[in-house]
Amino acid sequence: MSTNPFEDNDGIYHALINEEGQYSLWPSFVDVPAGWTIELESVSRQQALDHIEENWTDMRPASLVRAMAEAGRN
Template identity: 55%
Template sequence: MKLHFSGALPKICSPGVVAANCRGPQRDGKMMPLNPFEAEASGTFHVLVNSEDQYSLWPSWVEIPSGWKSVAEGSRGDCLAHIESRWTDMRPAALANAQNG
């Protein structure tokens, strides 16, 4: 599934306005926030991790980018709890290893 913009500049519609009458990002004919990661707060998310042990919250309908792997899936809240319980050192792994000896 791909996001698309209709018109040159995106415009946010007011609640209750039919998406076809607005310009801006749409998915399945419905208006979406300009930030796709806020689009489905009640949807399913992935917890992604990269080779530097950095974490990311990722909507399940967005393709997982190269260099990242999914380590958990669930609600937004469950995924955030998973990240908070495991990502205790914000430094990239290479930096942490160099500084810790």
């Protein structure tokens, strides 16, 4: 029986971010997918989750934030 690598409390994780400002918890042994970069590298699961919670304060994609700001100016 295999376990989910995204839920391993003893695992090492990265906090990833994409160009839309969205975050992802990512197991360190898995290749980072295209379009994502490591923002916080090789920390405990809880440290990565804390980082994401502290920094991802607006769930809207950056493109939506820009579009809404532009619409508000017009």
